Amino acid sequence: MEGAPMSDIVANHLRHVYSVTRAGSAEPVGVASRIVRSWTRCIDDYGLDPASQGEPHLVSGDELTDRQTRLSDLLGFARTEMASLYQQIAGSGYAIVLTDSDGVVLNYFGDPSFTGVASSSGLLLGSVWTEQAQGTNGMGTCLAERQPVVIHHAEHFLARNIGLTCSAAPIFDHDGTLIAVLDASGESQLRQQHTLALVNMSAQMIENRIFLKRFNDHFILRFHSRPEFVGTLGEGAVAFSDSGAVLAANRSALFQLGYPGPREVVDRNVGELFNETLQSLIGLASRNAIQQPGPIFEARRGGRFYATTRLPAGENRVTVPVTGTRPHRRPAAPPVASARTPLDALDFGDPVMTENIRRAKRVLDKDIPVVLYGETGSGKEMFAKALHRSGNRADKSFVALNCASIPESLIESELFGYKAGAFTGAARDGRRGKIFLANGGTLFLDEIGDMPVQLQARLLRVLEEREVLPLGGDEPVKVDVRLISATHCDLPAKIAAGEFRRDLFYRLQGLAFTLPPLRERADRRELIRHVLAEESGDDARIEIDAAALDLLDHYGWPGNVRELRHVLRTVVALRDGPAITPDDLPDAVRSSAPARLPIGERTPSEVLSPLESAERDALVRELDCHHWNITIVARRLKMSRNTLYRKMQRLNIRDPNKKILH
Numbered sequence: 001m002e003g004a005p006m007s008d009i010v011a012n013h014l015r016h017v018y019s020v021t022r023a024g025s026a027e028p029v030g031v032a033s034r035i036v037r038s039w040t041r042c043i044d045d046y047g048l049d050p051a052s053q054g055e056p057h058l059v060s061g062d063e064l065t066d067r068q069t070r071l072s073d074l075l076g077f078a079r080t081e082m083a084s085l086y087q088q089i090a091g092s093g094y095a096i097v098l099t100d101s102d103g104v105v106l107n108y109f110g111d112p113s114f115t116g117v118a119s120s121s122g123l124l125l126g127s128v129w130t131e132q133a134q135g136t137n138g139m140g141t142c143l144a145e146r147q148p149v150v151i152h153h154a155e156h157f158l159a160r161n162i163g164l165t166c167s168a169a170p171i172f173d174h175d176g177t178l179i180a181v182l183d184a185s186g187e188s189q190l191r192q193q194h195t196l197a198l199v200n201m202s203a204q205m206i207e208n209r210i211f212l213k214r215f216n217d218h219f220i221l222r223f224h225s226r227p228e229f230v231g232t233l234g235e236g237a238v239a240f241s242d243s244g245a246v247l248a249a250n251r252s253a254l255f256q257l258g259y260p261g262p263r264e265v266v267d268r269n270v271g272e273l274f275n276e277t278l279q280s281l282i283g284l285a286s287r288n289a290i291q292q293p294g295p296i297f298e299a300r301r302g303g304r305f306y307a308t309t310r311l312p313a314g315e316n317r318v319t320v321p322v323t324g325t326r327p328h329r330r331p332a333a334p335p336v337a338s339a340r341t342p343l344d345a346l347d348f349g350d351p352v353m354t355e356n357i358r359r360a361k362r363v364l365d366k367d368i369p370v371v372l373y374g375e376t377g378s379g380k381e382m383f384a385k386a387l388h389r390s391g392n393r394a395d396k397s398f399v400a401l402n403c404a405s406i407p408e409s410l411i412e413s414e415l416f417g418y419k420a421g422a423f424t425g426a427a428r429d430g431r432r433g434k435i436f437l438a439n440g441g442t443l444f445l446d447e448i449g450d451m452p453v454q455l456q457a458r459l460l461r462v463l464e465e466r467e468v469l470p471l472g473g474d475e476p477v478k479v480d481v482r483l484i485s486a487t488h489c490d491l492p493a494k495i496a497a498g499e500f501r502r503d504l505f506y507r508l509q510g511l512a513f514t515l516p517p518l519r520e521r522a523d524r525r526e527l528i529r530h531v532l533a534e535e536s537g538d539d540a541r542i543e544i545d546a547a548a549l550d551l552l553d554h555y556g557w558p559g560n561v562r563e564l565r566h567v568l569r570t571v572v573a574l575r576d577g578p579a580i581t582p583d584d585l586p587d588a589v590r591s592s593a594p595a596r597l598p599i600g601e602r603t604p605s606e607v608l609s610p611l612e613s614a615e616r617d618a619l620v621r622e623l624d625c626h627h628w629n630i631t632i633v634a635r636r637l638k639m640s641r642n643t644l645y646r647k648m649q650r651l652n653i654r655d656p657n658k659k660i661l662h
Helices: 006-021 033-045 061-070 072-089 112-120 138-145 193-214 251-257 278-290 351-362 380-389 408-416 453-465 491-496 502-508 524-535 546-554 560-574 610-625 630-636 641-650
Strands: 094-100 105-110 149-152 165-172 178-186 219-224 236-240 246-249 294-297 304-310 370-373 398-402 442-446 482-487 511-514
Touching: 006 033, 033 138, 061 072, 061 105, 072 094, 072 105, 072 178, 072 193, 072 351, 072 511, 094 138, 138 149, 138 165, 138 178, 149 193, 165 193, 178 193, 193 236, 193 251, 193 491, 193 502, 219 251, 219 278, 236 251, 246 251, 278 294, 278 304, 351 380, 351 511, 370 380, 380 398, 380 442, 380 482, 408 453, 453 502, 491 502, 524 546, 524 560, 610 630, 630 641
Parallel strands: 370 482, 370 511, 398 442, 442 482
Antiparallel strands: 094 105, 094 178, 149 165, 165 178, 219 236, 219 304, 236 246, 294 304
């Protein structure tokens, strides 16, 4: 319908909606049953008109604040998951939205390329996105159907919304009450099933975190049929009291145990769910310190699970008596200050990197695969090594393989190894592959997006079965590796193009981090000084004068941190004096800014292009209008505070009430 007048688009949409809803008992062709149900509700129950152009309904500021306050715990947990989800699909023209059970938008992360469309569609903080208010849409229909949904283009009831694609998943409380909806909305021309999968995973992660917080003062049995999945998204969780009474169970627990809902397990004794005594279930808490789930068996069908028990808050040890039902608890040990880790050494003040490091430290010793996204040279391998060295595998091997640098004909033998005589030219004694060499430690697969498709199935099998079969071998070898992958590619786009397996993508992406390119980092000057100190080696500390530092800070760094390190290494070797000056820098760096004045001495208009100057003027006016309140301005511009800070630094905008912008 591109190029057709809007009246034609609306008229065609009206005819389609009414022809489907008036079809009677006939099954509409090409329209999902949930869409038919929703359209019928919109017409019969809500009296909506598909051609309606009414203004979206917004609650008052006071009401929005009240709703956010009531769900403050949920918002706190959701903010991290929304940021992670936004990082995974950033640049795809999406907004990540959280609504409460009444469809009121409580939080919003918007891609800059989608902000204008979102505003015109009424996708704003405080806006109401129930079916009654907006017709068939991702958030409203998810609330009505109580299940994950994709509402794509013309599946929307209102014609004004048919340019959107919405993927939404419900968030339930422990008692089955629907408390919120997580949604990713954009203008994609394709139906985004992979986006729905990511949204649903994030919604379940939020549910689990709410569950653990809600029952923080009780015992929680955490279990899964695979020991490595305990502590991950898929784990089951059952909260129970000192006497063994079941207080609640999360959705995964109900699914794994075969119960249709929470009512079937609440108030039972936990010993009725598992063939274990209360003492033995509480005794699993002693394994938590070493992250070693123990085997337990389900009562009804005898299925085997692996589990740990989390103690109530404030209790860190339990001595289980031989008889009796109530354990004796030892006093909790005093808290120990957290030590600085190699990950902390990567934090120079950039807010995105600081958040990445904070999240990474929370999963250090969890068996959760990690994917690092970022441009070439942005420090993905450095981040992976720091993650490895900060965890409990630090004394084991860190084995890296660049999937893009090895010929396709050799990558299979490099990854899986081979037996003697496996192929012509093979080493006489065979060779152990990278996966085997990483056993007990960490395997880092750089540029995973360039792995040949035929090898992706073998890698997936290794990850699922935790064993590797060398080329020419007939006996698989058990392996225990933590996997960290990295890529500069858009993996969802590769999936759509048939160049990357969808099932491997979901297996790799337990937690995703996006490393910002050097040109966008707010800590460039601190990072330049740090790399310079490293490259100085045994020499006395080499100084850098202000003009040279300004030039390095202004340079675009297409090769990112890798290029910075190479430049400084060369500068240190070739410098003429004890301090680095502009004359010591390469021509490319010196020519990146006007030569008449050092950057620090020039006015913003001399540094910026005409387009950037106009953008700067507009942003300064907005900041002045709101008395330089960063939170308010970021909300009005539909961007995060971190993004606004980076934009201000790029445009050389400084708060007049402060000397330096942090």
